[in-house]
Amino acid sequence: MLTMASVDRRSLCRPIESKLSSFHRLTAEEIEVVHNAITDVHSHQRGSELRAAEAGGRRRMVLSGWMAWVAHIPDGRRQIISLALPGELLDGGPVEGVHVGYAPIGIAQTGDASRLIALAERPDRPYPGLSEAWARARRAAADRMIHHVLRLGRLSAYERTASLFLELHDRQRRSGQADERSMPLRLTQEVLSDILGLSAVHVNRILQQLRRDELIVFRAGRVVFSDLERMRRAAGQVDRTLPPPQPQGALCPTAQT
Amino acid sequence: MLTMASVDRRSLCRPIESKLSSFHRLTAEEIEVVHNAITDVHSHQRGSELRAAEAGGRRRMVLSGWMAWVAHIPDGRRQIISLALPGELLDGGPVEGVHVGYAPIGIAQTGDASRLIALAERPDRPYPGLSEAWARARRAAADRMIHHVLRLGRLSAYERTASLFLELHDRQRRSGQADERSMPLRLTQEVLSDILGLSAVHVNRILQQLRRDELIVFRAGRVVFSDLERMRRAAGQVDRTLPPPQPQGALCPTAQT
């Protein structure tokens, strides 16, 4: 980790500004607050892993690059619990019973956002737009966890991958890093497999299938979506503002066991 | 839903008291607060489903029975995101892009705990033991979500099941419903399958395997653990206070795609 001089904090903080603005309009004053509330910028080198303890209670946000929140099983398996993209929070301390940590994907920079968050969460809401944007961002993060569980539990490999790509597209749009029909994606298939709960080999085959089905194209480190509507359908319709569910089955049994 | 008279709130609130006490010792005064801070008791009938909207911003806790937080996919698949056991919070509002709701497993009772939670979260901490217990309970809930993701993503069906059973055992012990080597379990295999992300048929076979391996015995609606230590090992060692991880692999690539 290298502590960096507060050179052009303005450009460093742009993803945060963009991400928050995507959830709720910020006033010029609030944008100013965002830019001034980030301190203690660090670079995370590839292969390093930030343990919760090292954060020292501070709440850090990603400024550039991606960070992966990884859970390790002693036998070497691992699962990425969530990703933190630019403008998002490194969310989660130590977890009982599992070894977890934040690993940069490639190189990443983070900054201490404790002050920003404290301002956003103040009960008297001195910056209402900021508070609102922050609250919505938090809720979006919680929603992502639900989607992650649903993906891993009930979607096929093909659906999972489509669903993840759509989620990443949305998130990168919010921080101003993707356009309407494509996004940067600098993940190895192995990392993808650790997100999706699949083997790397299988991820490879699924990606081929997505290309064969002409849903996506890879070009210069980017994913181009050929047909977002079909992509959404391929994602198991999970990401639509969809039709009503059918309680149908029981889910309210007596259990004979 | 039936609103019930505040008959013997004392016994209704016992699981909450027990659960919180398991996280941090409560004074007699704090226990009194717990008992008086629950209002608006409801019974949830089998087959009903509580939509987030209906909660009206109130935060409800389970008093008896279990509630399942269910996500529905339009095609009928469903995934249980989390369970709420007696003394635990119904945690989670509407989720963007998926239909979710709380369904009682069998019959369940919940109460409005908004007042209790407000007291526990007051910045001036009028009841420090309560605040501490509550904070730890929240953290435990967050940790469970991590474990859930890890289970679904990286554990085999056998490991998943073992891991879930151990978690449920721990949780029921905390609310005073399980003893050291056994716990009540009134879930159908279908519900289990919706938690574990498996088919009901497969759950059946896994349970047989666990019995054949003499890790568990079913008796009168209870699961008896024959050998907790081996059970923990069967759960992929995830639930132990375990050995250090090995960053080993990369997880910090360049991505060629």
Next chain:
DNA sequence: CGGGACCTTGATTATCTTCAATGCTAGTGG
């Protein structure tokens, strides 16, 4: 006694993993 809800079983198929090899590309040092 009939029905419903749940559990169990076998056979078959689909999905995904593992293993092992090969190819590709960018970077490195001679």
Next chain:
DNA sequence: CCACTAGCATTGAAGATAATCAAGGTCCCG
């Protein structure tokens, strides 16, 4: 400039794991 290596991607074959389909079987309850 050219091997040489390291890190990823790709492929095929084989096998494990889990889903699906279709019957029973059991228990409880009205």
